[in-house]
Amino acid sequence: MEGLFQIGTAAIFLSWIAWSLFFAPRTRIYRGNLPPSPGFALPIIGHLHLLGNLPHVSFIELAKRYGPCLMLKLGSYPSLLISSPEFAREALKVNDIVFSSRPSLAASRILADNAAGILWAPYGQEWRNLRKLCSLELLTSRRIEESRPVRAAEVAAAMARAKEISKAGICVNLTSLLEDLTFDIMRVWVMGSSESSRSSAGVYKRVMKESFVAGGEVHVGDYVPWLWWLDLAKVARMKRVHGEIDDIIQKEIDEHCGKRSGSDDFITATLRNNEICRTDRDRKGLITDVIGGSTDTSALTVEWAMAELINNPRSLERAQDELLQTFGKNSLVEEDRLEELEFLTAVVKETLRLHPTAPILIYETTHECQLERYTIPPKTRVFINIYGIARSEASWSDPLAFKPERFLGSGAIDVRGRDFEVLPFGSGRRGCPGIQLGFTMVMLVLANLLHGFHWSLPPGLSRLDMSEESGLTIPRAIPLELLAVPRLDARSYSV
Structure with missing residues (x-):
């Protein structure tokens, strides 16, 4: 056995040498000034040993120790870590075109069917066309206004469920309630309310949630390609999840093909624009991005906001007083009056600052550029730690405290990508198109x-545990369960 172990060790070592010399992605030696690097990179793994279970937290510690712009070697790949609003502005505004593509990862190859759609696709004309289609057919003010009845009906149903649970005197599982609500809103808007859509909703919801978990897992092959075989179980899981999602959406597309008239959902729009969505692969990628990108993120933001308000009773009382003054005891929330809720808007912005649903923006440079005084090579993986930027003492006073008041007034920082101290929706070409x-x-x-x-x-309980889980998004480690008592005098909880 000892001999076999020695042979295996030698084989792995020789394989690593061969890969390093002939196949590994390499960066040529630059005469320019590269960003600093945190010391010696270990063989094979580089600086991966410096990252813990929550990479966005590990990146904060690296930035404190080595500075806001670092060059790391994560496995075989040169990687840039940005941790300040100044360098984020330089990357996403001054050098926007350079920081506009995505690296090829297991999630993009398998779950996204070789980067179909707009989330993981490389920058180019095809990506621009798909994003334009998504914006014009789904995300304009007119289309959002037209979809108001869908949101009203689904929110009413969710409030009714919460009311029934509250009557029993047991806790409402807000994590589950919010996941179901945001998913149902987007499913109906994107796929329509056909019988097949409703019948497959439970399975679709389950596999979408599983895809979020699978997409957030660390794959060794994403960093050390020649060790791809260590990911076989994870890859098999991703293929299964992708296959289930693919089958569900394909059935919806086939059903829509048989009756294109009389429907105004997003699938119909993709069929109508067949010069852009030329294949069902394009349609399925776009549909997956739209549903996945708007359900998990919205649900998590509301969940974190509720948790922060429960832990900050004065802010909770102020938000509820504002709602009472605006709508009264016998009037329910109307969507067209949401802009009147100044403090609640500040609550949402402060939640997005402390708990951005995607803590790290991931890019890949298209060619060499200058980032202030540093030279950044092409094909460099880029990690912009927006979680760390939004919690920096250099940009925010008392940064870890929940203070919605910091977003009140005309001089407050913008959260939609114009100010780089807080970037929950990203910025530049790859900024989220669904902000509104x-x-x-x-x-x-x-x-x-x-x-x-x-x-x-x-x-x-006297206070909620605010621990996080790792992944592409940041869910709460413990599901949010709260006691609810009806507050309105209104006879129903429909909107």
């Missing part, structure tokens, strides 16, 4: 929860 829709959904759901019910902690 996302903000509307979060405000509507949060306003109804706060206006419709008094919320309190379960017995035995």
Whole structure:
């Protein structure tokens, strides 16, 4: 056995040498000034040993120790870590075109079917066309206004479920309620309300949630390609999840092909624009991005906002007082009056600052550029730690405290990508195209929860645990369960 172990060790070592010399992605030696690097990179893994279970937290510690712009070697790949608003502005505004593509990862190759859609696709004309289609057919003010009845019906149903649970005197599982609500809103808007769409909703919801988990797992092959075989179990899981999602969406597309008239959902729009969505692969990639990118993020933002408000009773009381003054005891929240809720808007912005749903923006440079005084090579993987930027003492006073008041007034920092101290939606070409829709959904759901019910902690708790889980997004480590007591005098909880 000892001999076999020695042979195996020698084989791995020789394989690593061969890969390093002939096949590994390499960066040529630059005469320019590269960003600093945190010391010696270990063989094979480089600086991967410096990252913990929560990379966005590990990146904060690296930035404190080595500075806001670092060059790392994560496995075989040169990688740039950006941790300040100044360098983020330089990357996403001054050098926007350079920082506009995505690296090829297991998630993009398998879950996204070789980067179909707009989330993982490389920058180019095809990506621009798909993004334009998504914006014009789904995310304009007119289309969002037209979809108001869908949101109203689904929010009403969710509030009714919460009311029934509250009657029993047990906790409402807000994590589950919000996941179901945001998914149902987008499913109906994108796929329509056909019988097949409703019948497959449960399975689709399950596999979409599984895809978020699978996409956030660390794949060794994403960093050390010649060790891809260590990911076989994870790859098999991703293929299974992708296959299930693919089958569900394909059935919806086939059904829509048989009756194109009389429907105005997003699948119909992709069929109508067949010069852009030329194949079902394009359609399925776009549909997956739209549903996946707007359900998990919206649900998590509302969940974190509710948790922060429960832990900050004065802010909770102020938000509910504002709702009472705006809508009254016998009037329910109306979507067209959400802009009147100044403090609740500040609550959402402060939640997005402390808990951006995507903590790290991931890019790949298209060619060499200058980032202030540093030279950045082409094909460099780029990680912009927006989680760390938004919690920096250099940009924010008392940065770890929940203070919605910092977003009140005309001089408040913008959260939509113009100010780089807080970037929950990204910025530049790759900035989120669904900002208006996302903000509307979060405000509507949060306003109804706060206006419709008094919320309190379960017995035995004095404060909520705010621990995080790792992944492409940042979910709470512990599901959010709260006691609810109806607050309105209105006879129903429909919107």
